[in-house]
Amino acid sequence: MTHLLERCLIRIDRGLKGLEVTCLAGGVLLMALNTIVNVLGRYLFSQSLYFSEELNQILMVVITFMGLGYVTRQGRHIRMSAIYDQLGNRHKKGLMLLITLSTAVTLYLLSYYAFLYVAKIAQRGMLTAALQIPMYWTLLVVPLGLFIGGQQYSLAFVRNLQSRDVFLSFHALDIYDDSQATKSP
Template identity: 75%
Template sequence: MHALLRGLDRVDGWISRFEAWCLSASILLMALNTVVNVFGRYLFSQSLYFSEELNQILMVIVTFMGLGYVTRTGRHIRMSAFYDLLNDRRKKALMLVITFSTALTLFLLSYYACLYVAKVAQRGMITAALQIPVYWTLLVVPLGLFIGGLQYGLAFIKNLQSRDIFLSFSALDVYDETSAAGEVSP
């Protein structure tokens, strides 16, 4: 079991580096694109004709690649009012249900997103400004959903093997009273 967890930890690390690269590159490119466009508009009275389209594509990348990141770090939005009322044994059972069902849902959504991307590819549509195939801009959607599913699957496995409750493969479910009271932790 420990060898499996080490292997899963290694896979998680690879995915983490890939996501970090995609997110960093996309956000930096979005910022650069916006700054260059502003300078072009105000200094030369000429905007970049593709700026808005490029930022829309980059926003899709940030959104779907960010799904795995927030899941890995346990920073995804949770509705925990009912969960917080449970004892640890029931919290563990509910977390197993949540992680398993969310993983399955994301894998299913990834499958349907692949079908959608294939339909868009068959239509041969291209973007207006950049003149690239639209399906290229959508490939990140099934990939991000799949990586999110992997993260929830890893959280399910971690919760199966551990006595503690994990939000993700590496994020332990802990309640920080200082942040809940609105105080800033050092």
């Protein structure tokens, strides 16, 4: 049973990773391409792309919210760990279980409320100013990104339940490197 659960969790993790990486890489590349074409158009032809700023704003939202799951997967999210770092392993484990579970629940709730907001925007039929696409299309990534972040914290919670070690994410072991703290810039 444990082996089956592990395989299922690994599949979920791989699927989320593919989605996150595709959205992040695609978003950054599209943003760079859009900006380059807009600059070239402005300086070579004295004509900017009328939708460039709007497209970059949409891509920034995609990168931000899809990046939430990605940084959580890598164990690179912002942490306030002054008290946590002073604890012994047993207490760190308990606190990490509390942190991952409460963060997952919070992100799931935020995802739910974001979805309700996007549904309300969809009902109103609002369009973006330049591209004239439904506004809710540009916002669907918000509840999706929050949900994926919740999935990543849920995976970290399960990993911490299964292991003796403390994990920041499904893959990232909580290891503090003293050499980083003593290096001067």
